Amino acid sequence: MLKEEKQIKRVVIKIGSSSLTSMHGEVSRRKLEKLADQIVELKDAGYETVVVSSGAVAAGYRKLGCIQRPSALPEKQAAASIGQGLLMESYSELFLSHGYVASQLLITRSDFSDETRYGNMKNTMNVLLERGIIPIVNENDTVTVDRLKFGDNDTLSAKVAALIGADLLIILSDIDGLYDDNPNSNPDAKLLEKVDAITPEIEAAAGGSGSAVGTGGMKSKIAAFKIAMASGIQSYLGKSSTRDILMDAVNGTAKGTYFEPKPNAFNLDKKKQWIAFHSGPEGKIMISNKAKTAIIDNQRNIYPIDIQEVNGRFNDGAVVTILDEDGEEFGLGRINFSTENLKRDIQNETTAVIDQETFVCSLDFSIKVPS
Ligand SMILES: Nc1ncnc2c1ncn2[C@@H]1O[C@H](COP(=O)(O)OP(=O)(O)O)[C@@H](O)[C@H]1O
Numbered sequence: 001m002l003k004e005e006k007q008i009k010r011v012v013i014k015i016g017s018s019s020l021t022s023m024h025g026e027v028s029r030r031k032l033e034k035l036a037d038q039i040v041e042l043k044d045a046g047y048e049t050v051v052v053s054s055g056a057v058a059a060g061y062r063k064l065g066c067i068q069r070p071s072a073l074p075e076k077q078a079a080a081s082i083g084q085g086l087l088m089e090s091y092s093e094l095f096l097s098h099g100y101v102a103s104q105l106l107i108t109r110s111d112f113s114d115e116t117r118y119g120n121m122k123n124t125m126n127v128l129l130e131r132g133i134i135p136i137v138n139e140n141d142t143v144t145v146d147r148l149k150f151g152d153n154d155t156l157s158a159k160v161a162a163l164i165g166a167d168l169l170i171i172l173s174d175i176d177g178l179y180d181d182n183p184n185s186n187p188d189a190k191l192l193e194k195v196d197a198i199t200p201e202i203e204a205a206a207g208g209s210g211s212a213v214g215t216g217g218m219k220s221k222i223a224a225f226k227i228a229m230a231s232g233i234q235s236y237l238g239k240s241s242t243r244d245i246l247m248d249a250v251n252g253t254a255k256g257t258y259f260e261p262k263p264n265a266f267n268l269d270k271k272k273q274w275i276a277f278h279s280g281p282e283g284k285i286m287i288s289n290k291a292k293t294a295i296i297d298n299q300r301n302i303y304p305i306d307i308q309e310v311n312g313r314f315n316d317g318a319v320v321t322i323l324d325e326d327g328e329e330f331g332l333g334r335i336n337f338s339t340e341n342l343k344r345d346i347q348n349e350t351t352a353v354i355d356q357e358t359f360v361c362s363l364d365f366s367i368k369v370p371s
């Protein structure tokens with residue numbers, strides 16, 4: 001069941017390139033207007049909304065002199081630097097005509113893994129939302145290098161939803177939900193109306209993009225829903241061109257797929273949430289299997305005596321991956337020693353290497369820890 005309507009307050013709406021572009025691949029003003037009108041309806045009804053919008057490349061490539069959407073990274077980045085401004089101009093104008101102010105946030109992956117920038121982003125978002133502004137988020141395409149890219153805005157939207165503690169994440173696409181097989185290759189594929197867990201079957205059913213403008217396809221959406229579910233956020237996937245899709249999605253009546261948050265959800269405090277989903281681990285420690293059991297079952301700290309191996313170079317305070325004797329990565333935590341200090345003879349020290357308060361067990365939320 002979707003949460004009671006009145007309980008849903010913060011909504012993140014991800015609009016994919018395919019939802020904003022015409023058949024020729026350029027941004028369609030008509031499509032943008034229709035979606036903006038629906039976002040205004042949500043605002044009028046009292047919802048705080050954040051829009052994660054793709055479309056910068058599509059809005060800019062013609063003005064760059066390209067006949068079709070470029071595929072080379074520098075051209076895409078140049079097109080985005082033209083298109084992002086134009087896209088924002090359209091959003092601002094449309095929202096302002098209804099009395100709402102839009103703001104722009106361009107984000108890269110490293111903004112999440114840097115704890116200070118993460119905190120700044122969160123504070124900015126909160127001020128904007130409390131003051132009734134509509135934040136429009138996109139990846140900062142121009143500065144992002146391939147290695148660091150979200151690569152699509154699906155994962156970005158889920159991370160933004162987790163950042164602001166959203167009640168609902170709506171991902172709009174050119175398809176009316178998740179099917180049990182890739183509908184591009186299987187015309188008999190069936191729509192899944194409700195998903196409680198991302199099973200290996202669901203992972204296998206998610207294929208690449210069917211459109212020429214989308215980049216993520218269903219695979220990146222599934223990765224996004226995993227983050228949302230594990231963060232205790234309800235999410236929904238539906239077709240952007242469906243009438244009243246946003247209000248219906250909020251009310252729980254829209255055709256599409258609803259992804260339920262993990263039960264007894266993973267109420268990670270904010271610090272653990274950052275460690276689980278956003279931190280970039282800087283090293284690895286291996287501990288004994290006996291210690292692993294005690295740490296998971298009895299919720300005890302990790303002590304010097306538990307450590308069998310240390311890999312990487314890090315300072316105290318860094319986040320590290322924790323492995324068991326068999327090499328299985330089962331958690332993350334903030335380390336109280338630098339590499340140098342850990343490699344000294346500290347076996348008799350009683351200071352915890354990782355406090356339980358910063359330990360996150362990846363087995364609990366069954367998502368691959370971002371590396
Ligand atoms: N199991 C699946 N269920 C639904 N769509 C799927 C599935 N596997 C692959 N797809 C494809 O994913 C596409 C949506 O992703 P994408 O083109 O990246 O859209 P967007 O630009 O909205 O992010 C669908 O149009 C469809 O072709």
Ligand SMILES: N[C@@H](CCC(=O)OP(=O)(O)O)C(=O)O
Nearest residue numbers: 017054055056057153215216
């Ligand atoms: N940041 C890029 C979006 C990348 C992209 O195509 O994402 P999506 O359509 O969400 O799969 C842009 O604004 O053009």
